[in-house]
Amino acid sequence: MSDNRLSEEHETLRKTVEEFAREVVAPAAAGHDEAKTFPYEIIAQMAEMGLFGLPFPESYGGQGADYFALCLAIEELARADSSVAITLEAGVGLGAMPIYRFGTEAQREEWLPVLASGRALGAFGLTEPGAGSDAGGTRTTAQLVGDEWVINGSKAFITNSGTDITRVVTVTAVTGEPVNGRPQISSIIVPVPTPGFSAGAPYSKVGWHASDTRPLSFQDVRVPAENLLGERGRGYANFLSILDEGRIAISALSVGLAQACVDESVKYAKEREAFGAPIARNQAIAFKLAEMETRTYVARTAYYDAAWRMLAGLPFKKEAAMAKLFSSEAAVTNAREATQIHGGYGFMNEYPVARHWRDSKILEIGEGTSEVQKMLIARHLGV
Amino acid sequence: MNIVVTVKQVPDTWAEKKLDASDKTVDRKSVDNVMNEMDEYGVEEALKIKEAHGGEVTVVTMGPEKAVETIRKALSMGADKAVHLTDESLHGSDALATSAALAKVISTLSPDLIITSSEASDARGGVMGALLAERLGLPQLTQARKVTVDPGANKVSVERLADNGYALVEATLPAVVGVVEKINQPRYPSFKGIMAAKKKPLTKLSAADAGLDAGSVGLAGATSTVVDAQPAPPRQSGTIVKDEGDGGAKVAAFLAAQKLI
Ligand SMILES: Cc1cc2nc3c(=O)[nH]c(=O)nc-3n(C[C@H](O)[C@H](O)[C@@H](O)COP(=O)(O)OP(=O)(O)OC[C@H]3O[C@@H](n4cnc5c(N)ncnc54)[C@H](O)[C@@H]3O)c2cc1C
Ligand SMILES: Cc1cc2nc3c(=O)[nH]c(=O)nc-3n(C[C@H](O)[C@H](O)[C@H](O)COP(=O)(O)OP(=O)(O)OC[C@H]3O[C@@H](n4cnc5c(N)ncnc54)[C@H](O)[C@@H]3O)c2cc1C
Numbered sequence: 001m002s003d004n005r006l007s008e009e010h011e012t013l014r015k016t017v018e019e020f021a022r023e024v025v026a027p028a029a030a031g032h033d034e035a036k037t038f039p040y041e042i043i044a045q046m047a048e049m050g051l052f053g054l055p056f057p058e059s060y061g062g063q064g065a066d067y068f069a070l071c072l073a074i075e076e077l078a079r080a081d082s083s084v085a086i087t088l089e090a091g092v093g094l095g096a097m098p099i100y101r102f103g104t105e106a107q108r109e110e111w112l113p114v115l116a117s118g119r120a121l122g123a124f125g126l127t128e129p130g131a132g133s134d135a136g137g138t139r140t141t142a143q144l145v146g147d148e149w150v151i152n153g154s155k156a157f158i159t160n161s162g163t164d165i166t167r168v169v170t171v172t173a174v175t176g177e178p179v180n181g182r183p184q185i186s187s188i189i190v191p192v193p194t195p196g197f198s199a200g201a202p203y204s205k206v207g208w209h210a211s212d213t214r215p216l217s218f219q220d221v222r223v224p225a226e227n228l229l230g231e232r233g234r235g236y237a238n239f240l241s242i243l244d245e246g247r248i249a250i251s252a253l254s255v256g257l258a259q260a261c262v263d264e265s266v267k268y269a270k271e272r273e274a275f276g277a278p279i280a281r282n283q284a285i286a287f288k289l290a291e292m293e294t295r296t297y298v299a300r301t302a303y304y305d306a307a308w309r310m311l312a313g314l315p316f317k318k319e320a321a322m323a324k325l326f327s328s329e330a331a332v333t334n335a336r337e338a339t340q341i342h343g344g345y346g347f348m349n350e351y352p353v354a355r356h357w358r359d360s361k362i363l364e365i366g367e368g369t370s371e372v373q374k375m376l377i378a379r380h381l382g383v
Numbered sequence: 384m385n386i387v388v389t390v391k392q393v394p395d396t397w398a399e400k401k402l403d404a405s406d407k408t409v410d411r412k413s414v415d416n417v418m419n420e421m422d423e424y425g426v427e428e429a430l431k432i433k434e435a436h437g438g439e440v441t442v443v444t445m446g447p448e449k450a451v452e453t454i455r456k457a458l459s460m461g462a463d464k465a466v467h468l469t470d471e472s473l474h475g476s477d478a479l480a481t482s483a484a485l486a487k488v489i490s491t492l493s494p495d496l497i498i499t500s501s502e503a504s505d506a507r508g509g510v511m512g513a514l515l516a517e518r519l520g521l522p523q524l525t526q527a528r529k530v531t532v533d534p535g536a537n538k539v540s541v542e543r544l545a546d547n548g549y550a551l552v553e554a555t556l557p558a559v560v561g562v563v564e565k566i567n568q569p570r571y572p573s574f575k576g577i578m579a580a581k582k583k584p585l586t587k588l589s590a591a592d593a594g595l596d597a598g599s600v601g602l603a604g605a606t607s608t609v610v611d612a613q614p615a616p617p618r619q620s621g622t623i624v625k626d627e628g629d630g631g632a633k634v635a636a637f638l639a640a641q642k643l644i
Binding site: 009012013016017019020045048049050054058063064065069 | 455459570571572573574575576577578581
């Protein structure tokens with residue numbers, strides 16, 4: 001078996017982001033969470049560091065690293081603040097990636113340099129009020145009128161869609177009659193702003209307070225015909241393949257949160273005294289910590305392996321789904337246990353674990369619910 | 384501008400610092416080592432000056448093999464090349480011996496400007512800038528919280544931190560400048576920077592390569608010896624004042640007894 005430790009470049013990057021997360025992201029996290037503000041100054045510093053360009057070649061303004069490097073950065077950021085981590089994940093993995101994977105040369109040249117620089121954010125509009133897990137049930141339409149697409153409909157829960165630096169949203173829409181009994185869904189690049197397009201007020205969320213999530217509405221939004229992204233009728237399939245990769249990144253984010261819960265809890269359990277001794281002396285607490293650490297380790301190993309398979313060109317969809325399923329549940333469990341270990345203080349927003357607890361639940365829902373992951377995994381088993 | 388910036392690898396500030404029991408030197412083997420935090424400000428300042436005026440930034444470090452990690456960090460931030468002085472015989476150099484070795488290396492680079500930081504977090508001598516200036520026969524501008532270079536006029540001026548403000552001092556180039564924390568915000572390296580650092584020129588020198596005489600460096604050449612060291616006593620638990628209506632007065636009396644008010 002070959003060695004699965006990080007290469008020197010990956011490890012140096014990981015350490016750099018760890019340092020940045022500890023010194024810059026963590027101290028600001030509680031403030032942005034409380035005020036529900038988008039951390040523009042932190043995003044700008046991440047842009048300076050090239051984090052938004054990690055997986056793209058230098059010829060498109062990227063850093064020439066790979067998807068695994070992006071995952072490492074996401075994990076380290078999530079140890080400090082999930083909102084910041086999801087902004088990077090959605091901006092790169094969902095916003096810019098479809099253009100890199102499926103765009104024409106002209107589309108890549110138009111969008112990638114600005115997105116990779118982090119000066120602008122992209123968003124991915126698949127989910128609709130009535131179509132989430134079953135995104136094939138998309139109702140938004142795009143009609144080709146002359147040399148323009150005319151888009152009508154709405155999207156729900158779209159990350160990064162309404163920040164001051166959002167410049168593009170790629171959306172899925174029905175572009176014609178069903179083909180072979182399947183809905184004809186295509187994806188289209190919508191520059192922001194475009195008349196008729198609007199991002200509604202941000203949702204009031206349980207967690208991810210410093211991440212931007214909004215409903216979108218399209219009323220006779222006109223964009224040039226050449227804004228079609230990928231082949232006509234392939235939009236849904238293409239977006240699903242973006243989600244296959246995205247699951248590895250969400251797994252990395254989950255691992256970061258799970259690790260943060262371990263770190264905070266170990267520290268707290270050694271300091272907090274009850275019945276005359278640190279609570280960590282109780283085996284009930286020590287065993288919780290041991291289980292939390294184990295979950296995190298197994299989850300990390302799973303996403304490393306899925307990423308390695310993907311980069312090696314091997315089949316990875318099942319592994320990505322398993323990594324996402326396992327690590328998002330590990331994150332939720334660790335966050336619940338961390339709060340428990342912190343007692344009443346764990347329910348106070350002043351302690352990071354309270355925020356981790358609120359931020360964790362969405363991990364079992366976004367980019368495919370746990371049930372959807374199980375459907376995918378079962379399908380690979382032929383059932 | 385040909386700028387030299389000195390950087391030192393030190394035990395991580397989060398780590399418990401220990402002395403090696405046998406020779407009372409800093410234990411650098413059993414802990415995580417990082418770039419002296421204040422040197423990050425020195426590197427950043429050098430890069431800013433280079434970005435404004437052009438030129439080249441050379442990193443100079445003296446330290447064990449592992450100190451190459453710190454050199455790489457400076458290179459990944461954007462420095463152009465590095466000189467690493469490393470040799471078993473240098474182990475245990477005191478401040479005087481360290482300055483002699485660094486001065487020897489720096490003089491071969493003929494810099495216009497030498498930037499050090501004000502203090503390394505392990506030994507905390509706070510003297511290296513002054514010692515280097517003396518050895519190289521150059522003006523020294525230490526405790527700088529702002530640096531302005533005017534290559535046309537061959538001048539550098541700094542705002543030198545003082546007790547109740549700052550002093551504006553200037554010197555002709557070449558000069559040694561010692562920077563303080565918060566002079567700038569050091570950048571974090573990008574992935575591209577990390578990759579580029581691996582290809583940048585790094586010269587490794589032994590004591591002999593640098594033309595240093597073995598007797599003048601290391602423990603052998605040290606003019607001072609650490610004879611004994613004790614860990615700092617654990618902090619005493621604080622005094623708790625119970626407020627029974629007279630809490631304020633009690634706290635004031637306590638502070639007065641400590642001559643704090
Ligand atoms: C407990 C203890 C006591 C000591 N007592 C004495 C003593 O009494 N007298 C004495 O002479 N020495 C003493 N030393 C040793 C001496 O302080 C250091 O060995 C010597 O390297 C001076 O470095 P500094 O960290 O004090 O430098 P500082 O002056 O604090 O460092 C300022 C800057 O100079 C540069 N610099 C310093 N060292 C290097 C390096 N190796 N390579 C590149 N740049 C560098 C860096 O930019 C650094 O930020 C003692 C050491 C210890 C651990
Ligand atoms: C904060 C946040 C950010 C988001 N960001 C984005 C974004 O940027 N872009 C985007 O396109 N979307 C985004 N989403 C949407 C997210 O991907 C969807 O919410 C998710 O896919 C689930 O869809 P749904 O909410 O419609 O739930 P539903 O599909 O209605 O599911 C409801 C429940 O039914 C279960 N279920 C559904 N079908 C089955 C079945 N066949 N078998 C068993 N159980 C089933 C589900 O697992 C779930 O438990 C975001 C959501 C949130 C909350």
